[in-house]
Amino acid sequence: MESDRDPVTLGDLLRSRRARLSPAAVGLPPGVRRRTPGLRREEVAQLANLSPTYYAFLEQGRQVRPSAQVLDALAGALRLNAAERQYLDVLANGRPASAQPPRAPGRRAEAPVETISxxxxxxxxxxxxxxxxxxxxxxxxxxxxxxxxxxxxxxxxxxxxxxxxxxxxxxxxxxxxxxxxxxxxxxxxxxxxxxxxxxxxxxxxxxxxxxxxxxxxxxxxxxxxxxxxxxxxxxxxxxxxxxxxxxxxxxxxxxxxxxxxxxxxxxxxxxxxxxx
CATH class of the missing domain: 3.30.450.180 (Beta-Lactamase)
Known part of the structure; x- marks a missing residue:
């Protein structure tokens, strides 16, 4: 069963964190003709040891499934803290399929009525x-x-x-x-x-x-x-x-x-x- 992944929001997160980092903060030269603040896509790909095309797919919200190793590399490249690393994993993987309630094909899951002991x-x-x-x-x-x-x-x-x-x-x-x-x-x-x-x-x-x-x-x-x-x-x-x-x-x-x-x-x- 498909897990509740959110590749579009994952791409938004990557772009926002890329924009917050300067080349100097990650040990890269400033370069020339930098029209926007923050890192370029290819710089993040270089830091995470990923192909620029694969990283671009992640930012574009494509249906790709980054492994745990890729997520760790992205977290290191973008200097994510522990909470942001957890958020990255949720967006990439969602809930485990076994934790999701069964649903009819094509229908969104309705949350059960919440009770308290x-x-x-x-x-x-x-x-x-x-x-x-x-x-x-x-x-x-x-x-x-x-x-x-x-x-x-x-x-x-x-x-x-x-x-x-x-x-x-x-x-x-x-x-x-x-x-x-x-x-x-x-x-x-x-x-x-x-x-x-x-x-x-x-x-x-x-x-x-x-x-x-x-x-x-x-x-x-x-x-x-x-x-x-x-x-x-x-x-x-x-x-x-x-x-x-x-x-x-x-x-x-x-x-x-x-x-x-x-x-x-x-x-x-x-x-x-x-x-x-």
Whole structure:
């Protein structure tokens, strides 16, 4: 069965990363008559030890299947980081065929209705007063405790179709009030979302969400074209609590074992308060 490869987006990624590199950055002479910034196609092919024609086919979105060795060579030539290397692999190979649900010929796969275990919901509630949520494959908020609803937004009072974390980040003013450095955090969230959903962007409900985000947010329209991706992981965030004011929080991200596309995120304040 065919995997959900995306050769067109793969070509877009290669072009964008080629444009970001100068010859000096990769040890090449500057050359002459360079009309655009960045590397030329033949220079990337040289660095990756590929034929210029084969590399051109990759950038053009042709139906070629680069091997793992070719992808490693491209990642090295274009100086990709770990998240970008993972994204490159997803675009080139998609999901393994064995992981895809069966579908009728010529029909797009519909995403199944997402459910969450009652035990996970109970765990989220027991983690209160630490703000905790569980987000699903499309980053819909599937569970939240009172502390999370106070800190971010009252997810349970929203219609089910309006409980999406990325949509909330880019619409209205709530997220801008909560995140002290909204632009940096919003850009990073979009990069994490892109990497997490890269193998599923042809699914109707995810494709519709991406189209909606691009339609409604100038930031998403601009950043989506840049193909930035960010690895999902734990860290520290500066958030403004509605009662306690600005606080520094450490957050931990955990994968739900029997539903690996669902993640639990829990926050712990690290300081008693910060000045605005």
């Amino acid at each position: 009652a035990d996970v919901v109970d765990l989220v509630q027991r983690l209160d007063p630490h703000p905790t949520i569980v987000k699903g494959r499309r980053w819909d908020v599937l569970a939240s405790n009172p502390a999370a609803r106070e800190l971010f937004t009252d997810w349970e009072s929203r219609p089910p179709e309006d409980r999406n974390l990325v949509r909330w980040m880019f619409s209205g003013g709530e997220a801008r009030r909560v995140y002290l450095d909204w632009e940096r955090e919003a850009r990073a969230m979009l990069g994490r979302f892109r990497l997490a959903t890269a193998a599923h962007l042809n699914e109707p409900n995810i494709a519709a969400l991406v189209a909606e985000l691009q339609r409604d947010s100038a930031h998403v329209r601009r950043w989506w074209l840049e193909h930035d991706v960010v690895s999902i992981g734990s860290g520290v965030k500066l958030l403004r609590h509605p009662r306690l004011g600005p606080l520094e929080y450490s957050h931990v991200v955990l994968q739900v074992a029997d539903r690996p596309q669902q993640t639990l995120v829990t926050y712990t304040p690290r300081t008693s308060g910060l000045t605005d």
